[in-house]
Amino acid sequence: MAFPPTAASTIPTASLELDADVLVIGGGPAGTWAAIAAAARGAKVILADKGFCGSSGATAPSGTGVWYVPPDPARRAKAMNSRWDLGGRLADPAWMRRVLDRTYDNVNQLAEWGYPFSDDAEGRSIRNGLDGPDYMRLMRKRTKAAGVKILDHSPALELLRDDSGAVAGAAGVRRQKADTWLVRANAVVIATGGCAFLSKALGCNVLTGDGLLFAAELGAELSGMEFSTAYAMALEGGSVTKTRFYDWATFTFEDGSPIPGAASKGGRSVIARVLQSRRVFAQLDKADAETEQAMRYAQPNFFLPLDRVGIDPFRQRFPVTLLLEGTVRGTGGLRIVDSTCATTVPGLYAAGDAATRELVCGAFTGGGSHNAAWAMSSGYWAGSAAGEHGRHLRGRNRTVLRAGGVGVADGSGRAIDAATLTRAVQDEVWPYDRNYLRSGERLTDSLGRLDGLWSGARTAQAASLDEAQRTREGVAMLATSRWMYRSALSRTESRGMHKREDFPEKDDNQLHYTTSGGLDEIWIGHERAPSPEIEVLAA
Amino acid sequence: MIEVISEDRCTGCNICVNVCPTNVFAPVADGIPVIARQDDCQTCFMCEVYCPDDALYVAPHATEITHVTVAELEARDLFGSYRKSIGWIRGGRPRPAPEIMQRLEHR
Numbered sequence: 001m002a003f004p005p006t007a008a009s010t011i012p013t014a015s016l017e018l019d020a021d022v023l024v025i026g027g028g029p030a031g032t033w034a035a036i037a038a039a040a041r042g043a044k045v046i047l048a049d050k051g052f053c054g055s056s057g058a059t060a061p062s063g064t065g066v067w068y069v070p071p072d073p074a075r076r077a078k079a080m081n082s083r084w085d086l087g088g089r090l091a092d093p094a095w096m097r098r099v100l101d102r103t104y105d106n107v108n109q110l111a112e113w114g115y116p117f118s119d120d121a122e123g124r125s126i127r128n129g130l131d132g133p134d135y136m137r138l139m140r141k142r143t144k145a146a147g148v149k150i151l152d153h154s155p156a157l158e159l160l161r162d163d164s165g166a167v168a169g170a171a172g173v174r175r176q177k178a179d180t181w182l183v184r185a186n187a188v189v190i191a192t193g194g195c196a197f198l199s200k201a202l203g204c205n206v207l208t209g210d211g212l213l214f215a216a217e218l219g220a221e222l223s224g225m226e227f228s229t230a231y232a233m234a235l236e237g238g239s240v241t242k243t244r245f246y247d248w249a250t251f252t253f254e255d256g257s258p259i260p261g262a263a264s265k266g267g268r269s270v271i272a273r274v275l276q277s278r279r280v281f282a283q284l285d286k287a288d289a290e291t292e293q294a295m296r297y298a299q300p301n302f303f304l305p306l307d308r309v310g311i312d313p314f315r316q317r318f319p320v321t322l323l324l325e326g327t328v329r330g331t332g333g334l335r336i337v338d339s340t341c342a343t344t345v346p347g348l349y350a351a352g353d354a355a356t357r358e359l360v361c362g363a364f365t366g367g368g369s370h371n372a373a374w375a376m377s378s379g380y381w382a383g384s385a386a387g388e389h390g391r392h393l394r395g396r397n398r399t400v401l402r403a404g405g406v407g408v409a410d411g412s413g414r415a416i417d418a419a420t421l422t423r424a425v426q427d428e429v430w431p432y433d434r435n436y437l438r439s440g441e442r443l444t445d446s447l448g449r450l451d452g453l454w455s456g457a458r459t460a461q462a463a464s465l466d467e468a469q470r471t472r473e474g475v476a477m478l479a480t481s482r483w484m485y486r487s488a489l490s491r492t493e494s495r496g497m498h499k500r501e502d503f504p505e506k507d508d509n510q511l512h513y514t515t516s517g518g519l520d521e522i523w524i525g526h527e528r529a530p531s532p533e534i535e536v537l538a539a
Numbered sequence: 540m541i542e543v544i545s546e547d548r549c550t551g552c553n554i555c556v557n558v559c560p561t562n563v564f565a566p567v568a569d570g571i572p573v574i575a576r577q578d579d580c581q582t583c584f585m586c587e588v589y590c591p592d593d594a595l596y597v598a599p600h601a602t603e604i605t606h607v608t609v610a611e612l613e614a615r616d617l618f619g620s621y622r623k624s625i626g627w628i629r630g631g632r633p634r635p636a637p638e639i640m641q642r643l644e645h646r
Contacts, residue, residue, distance in 0.1 A: 051560030060560075061583040121637035133588050133625060153562060175562055200601045205581035206560050239582035239601040291642040293635050298643055300624035304584065305599030308617065 012160060012171050012402045014182035018149070020046040021390030023170055023185035024383070025156045025211060027053025028060070029372065030352025031191030032139035033106065033379030034386065038189070039146040041387030046183050047148050048172065050155040050192075050469075051206050054140035055133075057193055058328055058353070061203040062132040062242070063299050065369035066376075068107045069100055069128075076100055083370070087331075087362020088495035089511060090224075092530045095359035098339070102377035110135070113142055129298075130372065132203075154181055155469045158404025159188065159214045159348075166346035167218060168400045173468055180465070184400055186393035187347045187386035190215055191379060194328035194353035195480045197429050198422060198473075201232055201241045201323040202301070208473040209327070209480035211354040215334055216479065217405050220343040221517040223335040223356040223527065225480075226487035226498045227363050229436050230329035231272065233264060235305045236279070236319035242302040244368075245295055248287040252317060254279050269499065272322055272432040281317040324430050327480070329365045330497060331357040332487070335515055335527075340385030341378050347389055349382035351375070358513055358529075363496020405519065406458050407471040413459040418470035424453055425477045429484070439501045443489045450482050458520060482522050487514045490524045540580040541597050544571060545609050545618065548594035555586040555595060577604070584621055593619030 022038040024031045027049030035047045049056050069079040080096045107127050111117055115138055117125045143150060156172040160182070171182040192211030196204035212222065232241035246264035251271060253259060259280065261270040274280050287295065292314055296303055303313070311318045327333060334343050334350035336359065341349050352375040361370050402408075407416055428446040429435050457478065463471035491514055493507035494500050515525040541563055544555075549571040556564040556572050560583065565575035574580075582601040587593075596612050598605045612618055619628075626632030634640070 051562070052558045055558045055583075055585040055589065056560040061585050061588075116631075118634050131625065133585070133627065152557065176556075200581050203560070203581065203583045203585075205579075205583075235599065237602055238599050240599070288642075290639050294640045294642045296624075297632070297635050297640070300621070301584070304621055304624070307620075308599045 011400065012182055014171055015179035016174065016181040018046060018181070018183045020044045020183055020185045021394055022046070022187045022189065022383070022386045023048065023183045024189045024191055025170060026050075026057070026191035026193060026352070026354070027140070027143075027150065028057030028191065028193060028352060029136070029139065029375040030354070030379035031189070032136075032143045033376045034189045034191055034351050034383030035143050035148040036146045037380045037383030038387035038390070039148050041384055041391065043387035043390045045146075045148045045387070046151065046185070047143060048151040048154045048156055048170070048181070048183065050153075050210070052152045053143065053150050054136050056206050058203045058207060059372070059375070060132045060136040062301065063129065064132065064372045065129050066107055066127070067100065067103055067369040067373035069104070071101070071104060083361065083364065086496070087364045088506070090358050090362035090496070090513065090529050092359045094530070099360050099373050099377045102380055103373040106376045106380060110138070113138060128369070151181060156210065156214065157468055157472050158402060158408050159218055160184065160400050161218055161403040162398040162400060164346070165219065167348040168398055170214070171402065173465060175469060178465065185390060186396070187349065187390035189349045189351055189382045189386050190334060190354045191351045191382075192354045194326060194330065194333065195477060196326045196328045197324055197426055197477055199324040199430065200239045201234070201325045201328070202239050204325060204328055207328055207353070209476040210472060211350070212334060212483075213472070213476035213479045214404070215343060215345065215348060215350065216517055216519060217403050218345045218348065219517070220345045220348060221335040221515050222332065222483050223513050223515050224332035224358040224363070224487070225327070225483040225516050226491045226514055227332045227358065227496060228327045228330040228484045229438070229497045229499070230325040230365050231268070231322035231432070231436055232325050232329065233320050234323050235309070236321045238305045239323075240301050240305050241323055241325065242299050245284060245299065245302050246282060248284045248291065249282040250285050252281045252283070254281065256317070268322070269437060272436045275322060276432055279319050282313070282320045283317045284313045287314060322432065324435065326429070327484075328353055329371070331361045331363065331365070332484070333357065339381065341382035342385065349386050351378040351382040363498060365497055407460065407475045408462050408468065410462050411459040413461060415463055415467070416457050416460045416471050416474065418463070418467055418474045421453065421457065421474035422470075422477060425450070425474065425481050429481050436499070437501055438488055438499060440489060440492075441502070443485045447482065447485050447489070450478065450485065453478055454482065454520070479519060483516045486522045486524055487516050490514055540577055540582055540600065540604060541574055541586060541595065542605060542607055543596040543609055543612060544574065545594045546571060547609070548592045548618065550592050552591065554589050554591065558589045559586050587621050588625065588627060593622065
């Protein structure tokens with residue numbers, strides 16, 4: 001196995017050194033489900049979160065639907081069909097079925113654990129939605145109850161490997177103690193979320209693609225990185241990216257005249273175009289008083305910023321913007337090679353938004369209920385398999401080497417200026433006319449600069465302890481942007497969320513998954529997607 | 540962004556230092572915590588949700604500082620308002636009747 005030439009490959013040490021069967025990196029829904037599942041297999045588990053497990057990530061500050069569908073064949077078939085075409089027919093029916101089964105069991109488990117589901121008029125428990133703060137508070141509690149050791153405020157900086165190339169743990173910093181940690185583990189679950197490029201979309205600023213970088217440094221592959229164009233609506237200058245209620249909105253120019261074709265669903269690219277040069281206003285004028293009451297209960301955080309600035313969204317127009325959610329509500333991520341959510345690297349598993357969600361969503365946003373279902377399902381599978389694998393290798397004496405490259409490995413150049421690097425990457429991925437509305441010419445133009453940034457960074461000396469987290473976040477975002485745009489350039493059609501102005505039509509000769517990987521040189525490959533002829537979706 | 544820690548309300552429990560996902564607060568020996576890295580605030584409101592004393596206020600502006608004061612917030616009764624709206628208070632929050640909640644399903 002070949003390692004990137006910048007890999008540190010030295011024997012690591014840290015202020016806090018621990019041994020475990022399984023290390024889970026990331027403490028959102030996928031990470032906590034993974035940790036609990038691994039512990040249930042008898043594994044000794046450590047979970048490291050960049051922030052605080054329970055408040056960190058896109059789910060905790062939000063509310064989310066869950067793809068919870070009772071096992072009635074007609075309802076299941078309807079649920080699967082509803083997103084089939086929207087996802088550009090790239091989802092995998094077999095995986096959709098597995099996720100529906102697993103999600104049903106996991107959500108019922110949440111009820112047993114005491115999650116406060118409400119009842120409907122007939123007294124049946126309503127289980128197709130979760131409030132983020134309650135859900136993640138409960139998941140933290142259950143993770144601790146399972147005997148998992150949680151390291152909060154402990155961003156990972158790199159993976160560790162053995163001399164065969166298998167993963168052997170991870171190392172990072174304890175930012176509130178200004179020292180370092182290291183966990184030697186036989187299996188690692190990457191549950192670090194997607195990458196939203198520090199756009200301040202709700203809860204997303206801890207999601208900088210770190211796990212994608214770490215895994216790629218060990219040779220892991222990605223899939224579907226062209227499906228990374230998710231933008232969500234928010235009050236101008238705000239952070240609360242709850243897009244659903246804009247289904248009840250009318251969109252207008254500043255002078256009050258309607259914007260032709262603008263809509264939250266099916267007309268968001270019109271809004272993106274207008275926002276490039278003018279402000280866009282919304283008003284939820286299609287909702288009546290009773291709908292307002294239901295909305296206020298269903299998503300209190302939607303109203304939080306509006307109430308605080310004194311806007312009545314039902315009776316007043318208010319300016320909106322679109323914030324990049326990148327691969328968080330896109331569907332690309334680490335490539336999964338089997339039903340255990342294993343990556344191509346021995347011992348390394350991926351779950352939640354860090355993994356590709358093409359298997360369940362195809363080419364269209366995995367946001368909301370599908371992502372929530374995928375997080376708990378893939379977390380459960382990855383954790384279970386990691387638990388087995390980790391325990392199986394217990395007691396094996398392995399050489400442990402550092403696997404991190406740019407920003408943590410020592411180079412001859414000057415240290416990376418993380419803020420400047422981050423700003424430069426954002427300049428290529430935030431603009432609507434580069435990422436949302438893509439063209440071959442503009443993608444190539446951006447890639448020229450992004451590749452140049454990589455060349456400039458790859459010989460940098462290692463960041464200081466203080467700057468290590470920001471530096472690696474910048475490097476991870478840079479790597480992510482290059483996989484995204486290379487993948488986007490290779491898909492010469494428009495499918496799902498990936499829209500090319502120069503190839504506006506769907507081309508069914510491209511009904512494949514785009515794989516990618518590499519750091520200095522990015523490679524692109526294809527994997528065949530399951531065809532509907534193989535498995536018919538009808539009930 | 541997080542803008543205010545009310546000195547009158549804060550008991551110095553430092554829960555916010557712990558729960559903030561982006562490490563914005565810093566503890567102070569024998570005192571109440573400070574907003575040490577305001578630029579890192581992602582405006583996710585989690586500190587407010589977890590504050591047991593309703594002592595924090597996050598302005599909804601993610602990119603600019605509003606300079607709102609404690610007096611204004613007390614006058615508008617905004618401390619603890621988000622906790623209340625998500626039901627993290629005694630008694631939770633009342634759910635509207637099912638036929639009202641169904642209004643969200645048709646669009």
